Amino acid sequence: MLKDIERVLYTQDEIREMVHKMGKQISSDYAGLELVLVGVLKGGFIFLADLIRSISIPVSLDFISVSSYGHSTSSSGIVRIIKDIDIDVKNKHVILVEDIVDTGLTLNHLKGLFLSRQPAGVKICSAFDKPCRRQTDIAIDYKGLEVPDQFIVGYGLDYKEKYRNLPDICILKSEVYSEK
Numbered sequence: 001m002l003k004d005i006e007r008v009l010y011t012q013d014e015i016r017e018m019v020h021k022m023g024k025q026i027s028s029d030y031a032g033l034e035l036v037l038v039g040v041l042k043g044g045f046i047f048l049a050d051l052i053r054s055i056s057i058p059v060s061l062d063f064i065s066v067s068s069y070g071h072s073t074s075s076s077g078i079v080r081i082i083k084d085i086d087i088d089v090k091n092k093h094v095i096l097v098e099d100i101v102d103t104g105l106t107l108n109h110l111k112g113l114f115l116s117r118q119p120a121g122v123k124i125c126s127a128f129d130k131p132c133r134r135q136t137d138i139a140i141d142y143k144g145l146e147v148p149d150q151f152i153v154g155y156g157l158d159y160k161e162k163y164r165n166l167p168d169i170c171i172l173k174s175e176v177y178s179e180k
């Protein structure tokens with residue numbers, strides 16, 4: 001696996017520090033409120049597992065699984081719900097938890113969907129942000145680390161379902177995804 005990696009972009013220690021700060025901020029912002037974290041599968045699963053343990057207030061957890069129509073390397077903006085959440089979020093505060101915001105189209109769609117469910121509020125939290133690829137002006141309320149316009153893997157992020165188990169955020173060698 002490591003032979004396919006060009007370099008480490010963020011180490012697990014740097015990621016841990018970011019997650020810890022974010023968890024502290026969320027704990028302070030939502031103290032006394034009913035909070036539901038909604039993880040967007042699959043990429044967000046490791047981040048969410050770390051984030052929830054950095055939150056010190058009561059919190060509920062659910063997952064949504066989505067798939068984007070269109071070709072596999074970029075988002076089309078049309079999102080199909082494969083598995084919806086089970087919790088009723090009416091009058092509750094929702095934070096959508098993603099691994100990465102790229103074009104922003106997935107979260108833009110999901111935010112609209114959750115707002116239609118009459119929550120007390122919907123905010124967005126993402127471990128990584130690739131702003132140079134953005135196609136919407138969606139606000140990321142809790143933003144982790146910025147990444148360049150390169151193919152990154154690890155810490156939950158995949159290329160063709162592999163590399164999610166790398167503990168660091170790494171840049172994939174271009175020959176790996178240019179291979180036919």
Ligand code: PRP
Nearest residue numbers: 041042043075100101102103104105106
């Ligand atoms: C990634 C990521 C976001 C989406 C972001 O998911 O987890 O859900 O793409 O892209 P966007 O901002 O351009 O919409 P992916 O489709 O790779 O699925 P995965 O989470 O199962 O790996």
